[in-house]
Every structure is written in C-alpha cells, then in structure tokens.
Amino acid sequence: MRRIALISEHASPLASIGSIDSGGQNVYVAHLARQLGKCGYAVDVFTRRDKALLADVVPFAPNVRVVHVPAGPAVHVPKEALLPYMADFGDFMVDFMRRDAIGYDILHANFFMSGVAALRARRALGIPLVMTFHALGKVRRLHQGSADGFPDSRFDIEDELAREADCVIAECPQDLEDLVTLYRGDPARIETVPCGFDDEEFAPMDRDAARASLGWEREAFTVLQLGRLVPRKGIDNVIRAMGCLRRHFGIAARLHVVGGNAEQPSVEATPEIGRLRGVAEQAGVADAVTFVGRRGREQLRTFYSASDVFVTTPWYEPFGITPVEAMACGVPVVGASVGGIRSTVADGETGYLVPAHDPDTLAARLADLARDRATARRMGEAGRRRAQALFTWAGVARQMEQVYARLATAHAGSGRVAA
Incomplete structure (x- = not known):
C-alpha cells in the first residue's frame, strides 16, 4: 500500500467551508484524500493545530487520517501570519515520520507555506515532493496590491518551490502559463490536473x-x-x-x-x-x-x-x-x-x-x-x-495517481535512500 502525506497548513479537511480562510483548498484536500483512500492508498493529512482540544490524530475517511501539527499557538491565526511557524511544522513532520517509522512514498504540499514545511521533510527524508500552489503570490499581488497581507518573501519561496519540487501541479491552463512565465517553471515538471466535484454529493434535483x-x-x-x-x-x-x-x-x-x-x-x-x-x-x-x-x-x-x-x-x-x-x-x-x-x-x-x-x-x-x-x-x-x-474527484484522483506512480518509480530507480 502506497502512503501519501498531504500537507495543508491552514486548510484542514475538518474545517467548516466558507468560514475564515476556509474554501476551495479545504475541499480539494478533503476530496482528494477521500478518493485516494478509496483507491487503497494510506493518506495522512498534516494540518496545523488551531484548537487546543483537537486530538493529535483524527480518523477522517477509510484509509485517511488528519494529523494535527503543533506549530504556533493552538488558536486561529490568519494565514497571512503563519509563515514564521512553518519551520516548526516541517520539523514536526520529520520527527513524526521517523518516530512512527511510517514510510511515505510521496509528499504533496498544498499552498506555498505547506511547501516550506514539505521541503524540510523532503531534504531530511528524501521523499519526492508534489506541489500544488492553489494561488500564486505574484498573481495575488497583481490584483490585490497593498491589500495583499502576505510578505514579499513569498515570491522567493514560490520561486524555490517551482525549482525544487519534483512535480508542480497546475490546476488549469492559466495556472500553467503563470508558472512558466512568472516563475520560470520547467514545463517538463508541470502536470495539469484540475479540481473537481463529488458526483455523490452534487447532482440535479427538482x-x-x-x-x-x-x-x-x-x-x-x-x-x-x-x-x-x-x-x-x-x-x-x-x-x-x-x-x-x-x-x-x-x-x-x-x-x-x-x-x-x-x-x-x-x-x-x-x-x-x-x-x-x-x-x-x-x-x-x-x-x-x-x-x-x-x-x-x-x-x-x-x-x-x-x-x-x-x-x-x-x-x-x-x-x-x-x-x-x-x-x-x-x-x-x-x-x-x-x-x-x-x-x-x-x-x-x-x-x-x-x-x-x-x-x-x-x-x-x-x-x-x-x-x-x-x-x-x-x-x-x-x-x-x-x-x-x-471534473469528477474520482477522475482527478486517477490523474494524480499517475503523477505519484511516475515519481515513486523514478525515485526507486534512482537509488536514493531516505535519511
């Protein structure tokens, strides 16, 4: 059974959708995790502990767990203020993976701050990294200007992730174009995989x-x-x-x-x-x-x-x-x-x-x-x-499985050994 670590620092699959800092990324992570679990993968979703009474590990769906990471105070923190806690987030993941002797085949980071944490785990453990940005800082700044609360350091971080990730997921053709033109992304390491909907959840009614x-x-x-x-x-x-x-x-x-x-x-x-x-x-x-x-x-x-x-x-x-x-x-x-x-x-x-x-x-x-x-x-x-x-989540998961399998095979063939 392949094991996947989905990293989503501010967007927990357990959150109420539509509330503060909860939206499409939460839906993406929740449904991708569920579908991968249905396909027989063991999936752990690493997300920041934002309430003191949350259990360390919460079963979410068949073969899927949510792991609450102690990084920063156990209260809601606006996502624009979370970057300073990402080193601790990454270090916790490394310790968790070593302590529990869980071997992950793929790290899949969602959003640039999750990428910061995932890079630490990738470098320490030698696990291939897939990166989905969900939103690009340079595009956000273009449209929001001074209302953008993220630090300018986001741009350099995203540049690094675009270079270092084993595969970057573009969610649509515009996303692919932005990654190539704004971040000098290598088209050979970018795969376009859309988001989706759950056909058991959404269908016409009278x-x-x-x-x-x-x-x-x-x-x-x-x-x-x-x-x-x-x-x-x-x-x-x-x-x-x-x-x-x-x-x-x-x-x-x-x-x-x-x-x-x-x-x-x-x-x-x-x-x-x-x-x-x-x-x-x-x-x-x-x-x-x-x-x-x-x-x-x-x-x-x-x-x-x-x-x-x-x-x-x-x-x-x-x-x-x-x-x-x-x-x-x-x-x-x-x-x-x-x-x-x-x-x-x-x-x-x-x-x-x-x-x-x-x-x-x-x-x-x-x-x-x-x-x-x-x-x-x-x-x-x-x-x-x-x-x-x-655009079904089942179809999205099948496309993502192909990405994971290709990277895992290439990693095994390279002879690299995790630290």
Missing part, C-alpha cells in the same frame, strides 16, 4: 422542490452567489449587476449570497456583509439581495438546484470549484473570464464568460437567461455533462 425546501419564491428569476465573502470574490460586481438588471432590462430578480463566518448572517461575524449591504443600497436592490450565511456541504446541492443561474465574478481565480459544482447540478454559470473559470465554463455552451469588473455586461447575460429559459435549461444540461466528463 427545482420546485428545492425552492420549496428553502422557502424561495417559485417563479422569481433567482441568482445564486456562493463562496467565501471576501472582496476579491467580486460579489459587489454581482450586486451592481442586479441593479442594472432592474434599471435597464426591467427584470426583478432575486440574489441569494451563501457564505460567511457563521450560519446567521451578521456584520459582527462577517464584516464584508456590511460593505456589501451598502453596495446593495447604492444599487437600489437592497430588497432583492439576501445574505443567507454559511451553510454545510450537505445543503449546497439544494441551493444550486433551486437557482436559475449561478454567478461568480472574482478578480482572479486559480481554479474555482463552485462553478463546477453548479454545473454538476444542471445550472448554467455566468463567470468571470479569469483563471480556472475560463477553462471550466464553456462560453455560450454551459453559460457565459464575462469581464470581471463589468456589471453591465453581466446584467445583459443574466437578462438573456431570464428571457430564454429554454436556452438556460440547455446550458444547464450541457454543464452537467461537461462536469461529469471532465
């Missing part, structure tokens, strides 16, 4: 039944925005588009915003809600925008299925799992033509691609879907087929 269970109006044209509530997700752009939709097209639509740091939507728990409510007031659609709060994974299928269209217009997006989940539920997607969304949404076939900061164009596309429900249904069905063909 729209009327879904709306009834949520208490939504049966006939209203309804737009869904789902994910972390942070400025870069562009939710303000969606709200402004709702205003354009009302003023310019005479369409009274409803927008439901799912996400936040608590189940009850409050400014105290999620300050971004306060800013977005102000945007809705200015756009004249405060009465048409509902902030739902955070919801569990088991509820998301109902929200997707109850919607006429799913909208996501972030400034940038390394991959973006939510559009794929919406497509899997048979819902057309209107997404910003950025990053991974550009490769998941087939423009004019499964939905539309629009500029990231253009509420007028977004409103026009929403009007098209509101006025032509037959086309919207065809796009939703095309999206479901596309998701099933290209």
